[in-house]
Amino acid sequence: MICVAVQGCRGGTGASSIVAGLAQALVNAGERVLCIDLDPHNLLRLHFNHDWRDGHGWANAVNNGQTWHTAAFALGSHLHFLPYGHSDIDVTPTNILHGDDWRQRLKELDEDAYRWVLLDLPASSCAQDHFPADVTLTVVHADPACHALLAKRQFQENDYLLINHFAPSSLLQNDLYTLWQAQYSDCLLPWAIHQDEAMFEALAHKRSVTAYRSDCLAAQGIRNLAAWLLARHEEAA
């Protein structure tokens, strides 16, 4: 079981879309995947055509004293996902993201049930602990705000930077990309997910971009990501 955490460098970078797309891409490659939404915005479910009114999720399950995974949904045989859930009581983010709890919870799962567990983390804040995962992807835009936030960040061994909504015709984005290639050469993934209207349309259709329009450029970027993960863990195995 390989745990991949995806986190926006700041809000609105499209991390949830990437999780949904990546899950679908891995499933298309024949893998068994579990997606868990750890973001209180509870948006990941919308990529999986989930009913807007359905408030079930792991957070209210835990609050109500049930086991955490009772609210999981199955999309076909290979893809399962667990929404965050609407909660009447405000739960503080630090509590939710308590890494050790999740490590414990994932251990409860059957080792062979899933090859991949994808975690959709809320956008990072500086103070936050490092979440325990095999791979942590930080989703960034090639813009000055992300550049400023990245400057404060410590990168660890399995941390990677993934540029989303990349527009090569923008001079600024190109310059930042070139700069990051030098500055973060160890952790910047060697391709970017390009700006693509299909990415937004996919959510409007309540689907992941990989399922909505598999031939578009953004989907290709996500497939690259899936292929990279598969290759990386093929080697490890």
Add this chain to the structure above:
Amino acid sequence: MSLWLQPGAQAQWRRHYRHLRDRRGATPPTAVLLTLAWAVAWCFLPLESGRWQSLLSSHSGGFTHLQRRRPGIADPLRYGLQFLWLLLVRPRRSHAARASRRERFKPLARARGFLYPRANKVAQRVERHLRPALSTFEGDNPDGSAATRNTRWLLILMGGTTAILMLLVITQPFTLPAQALFSVLLWIIALIVRRLPGRFSTLILVVLSLTVSCRYLWWRYTSTLNWDDGLDMTFGLLLLGAETYSWLVLILGYFQTLWPLNRKPVSLPEDTREWPSVDLMIPTYNESLEVVRPTVLAALGLDWPKDKINIYLLDDGKRAAFRDFAADVGVGYITRDDNNHAKAGNLNHALTVTQGDYIAIFDCDHVPQRSFLQMTMGWFLKDPKLGLIQTPHHFFSPDPFERNLDRFRRMPNEGTLFYGLVQDGNDLWDAAFFCGSCAVLKRRAIEAIGGFAVETVTEDAHTSLRLHRKGFTSAYLRIPQAAGLATESVSAHIGQRIRWARGMVQIFRLDNPLFGPGLRLSQRLCYVNAMLHFLAGVPRLIFLTAPLAFLLLHAYIIYAPAVLLLAFVIPHMLHSGLTNSHIQGRYRHSFWSEVYDTVLAWYIALPTTVALINPRKGKFNVTAKGGLVDRQYFDWSISRPYLLLILLNLSGVVAAIWRLQSGPADEIPTVLVSLVWVFYNLVILGGAIAVAAEARQVRRNHRVSITLPGAVQLPGGYAYPCTLQDYAEGGLGIVLPAAGLVNVGDTLTLLLQRGQQEHAFAARVVNASGERAGLELEKMPLAKHVDYIQCTFARADTWSLWRDDLPADRPMKSMIDVVCLGFEGYRRLFQHAPRVVRAPVSWLGSFIPQRPHEAS
């Protein structure tokens, strides 16, 4: 008619008649006669039955070609002949059926699979043992340690003994059976040895081929000349001279290509301050700005410190547009008062006004790759004596041979042998020479020899010859680092070769590499071979006409029994063919060079002979490039000499038939051998004629075919991956993942990668069909244009990939291809022939039955 015909039959007749008139366009009398003939056939054959119907239907294929043409009066005869033919031949099989047939030979393949690996193992073991001795040969062990000195003595001793034995083998006269047995044995050895990997097998093959060929020539000199008859003697000596020339070129060729060096690039020092300064010169005279622009822009993108590279446009045309362009993009612009000595003079003048340590030279249509200098300059820093480094000339458009024969990238072209193998072989002997473009020279070296050589029309080879004489070394790096346009038309191509031939022969006369100071024997031989190569014109013409001397004039040019001649000449041809195919197979396919040489033979024969007699005659002619062959046509003036040769050979065939009928019986074998020779000549001449039919070339800007990932961003914000299929200066062709994504007139952004960088280019869709779309680039600022050239023409990897996918040589297949090409030549000749000739022949041809395809 209604009196004696049933109404039903009457309707049938009428229907048949109307069909012939309306559908097939027959004239009334023809239709009447054919209807009658059809009715007569019907009296005897049950044409309405299912079997006849299916045989006659257009699907079965048996009579398709007849049903397609306009009906003629002689059609019953055509149908009759075709019917008889169908009884005799089997339909042509489909590919699938042929493959299943091949399956049956599996046991043979299995036996091969068992034998070859074992033979290979033995060979590898032998080569491992020989490695130390071989590596002294290769120059790996320059130290004079006792061990190597001993090996050297041993080698000299062995060499001496072998030479004596060899002399014995060559000069020993054999009877016919002995000679035949000897040939068969050597041939068996060659067939086994050629399967072994490594250079050891090449060496053995070369030795076998040398033995057989030397033996042949020895026999020819000692026992095939008739000194008593003047006519026999004259023609015999001419042929023997031509054969001696071929033998010499063969042996020098073996020497030259025995051990290609395969030099690798040397890395530059980390600190770019140690990198030398380079002047990049682009001489131009009359080429258009469209041709020159990509070259200059690509040069601007070379990976080299900006303060250490200066780019100069050397414009002998002195055109204002070029001056403005140079100023716009910020490169130097050099002109001079006179145009003396053409390109060499242009470069020499530029040397006086520039200062860089090294001079990189690009013809104005050779687009350099960004890595060019980094790949080449390392060797100058490593070897202080190095005066010149040359890289291959690579072409992204087909040369006229490739275009007219439809062989582009399906077969190695003419240049492949030279740049793939010969230069690499020269390099071992430190004799790689300058080819005028895509090379770097050291300024100090050029100044030491007094500038570029101006005495001949091939200043390049002459300059490097002088460098070698002065003690500078040369290097050849077999990695394409630039690509250019090939010549446009056959006539321009021939013009270029005439210039080369004339220039090389001029050097041969004015500054003969065999004599004069400063060269090693190996260098002399390599240079001499390069020059001899261009003297091939006269010997080739002799080979093309030699059998006629016997058939037409009854001269015994080879004064020996035909069977004995075969016993000597067949092994000679087989061994040299096999060995050359073994050495050159990846760079040249057997027999094709015969066609190429034949096309050039007539045209270089005269200039080289003139240059040989008076080397100072003749001037530099510029090779025209970047033009357009705008319609399909047949170059009659080019092919006139070959038509003459064909007529001569055809008259030889007639004479041969006459001699078979009425000549003495003991001459029949000789006539037959001559006839085979004449037919071979006719096939090769047919190939030469095929080249003269110029295929059409549609675009002005050459589109370079490629497969390259890219992406497009469409107006609505959608983005799709795409595959770049071809590109040119102003436009590109792409394939999108689905049809209908773009429409003509859309503007979009094309994304192309260059290394880690991604560049966006604005483009407009000019045509779209299905998944394919043609884009035209919008006007772009200079920096963008440089990026575009870098993403396309000047990519560091494109050219390198191309050479790998060429199929290796298979001599038998090559031969069949060339024979087919010969027929194709006559077909094209016929197609372009005047109507008076064409009409009767095609009418006669329509009677020839055709083999149908097997119904699938």
